[in-house]
Amino acid sequence: MTLGAFLCCFVFNPILMRKPLAGAPVSISGYFGAPAGYHTLGLLGGAVWGTGAVLNFVAGRFVGLPISYAIGQASPMIATLWGVLAWHEFRGAKTKSWIYLGVMFICYLLALALIALAYQAG
Secondary structure, eight states, X not given: OHHHHHHHHHHHHHHHHHSOSSSOOOOHHHHHHSOHHHHHXXXXXXXXHHHHHHHHHHHXXXXXXXXXXXXXXXXXXXXXXXXXXXXXXXXXXXXXXXXXXXXXXXXXXXXXXXXXXXXXXX
């Protein structure tokens, strides 16, 4: 998986840099011109993700793979909670957005619970 992601970067990054989905096209010199702190944050994010993935795989030996999978799949929920509670990304959003956000939380938690219960039932 890591090799595939690494190789895809050399294919898709240049394409998306020339024809971005949003915003103006950028050149590769922009990457090399970015401050070292930006690159350090990217490396730190990859290290955190990699550490979490390894710990998730190790946990699978102790609690079972379905439970470990369910816990690992909760990471988008944690990211969403950070966005809502810490960075206030939905400040000023319409009521409909908050309703969708609440429904998303409920559905996600329900899905994780069903995965965990399926393991116990089997």
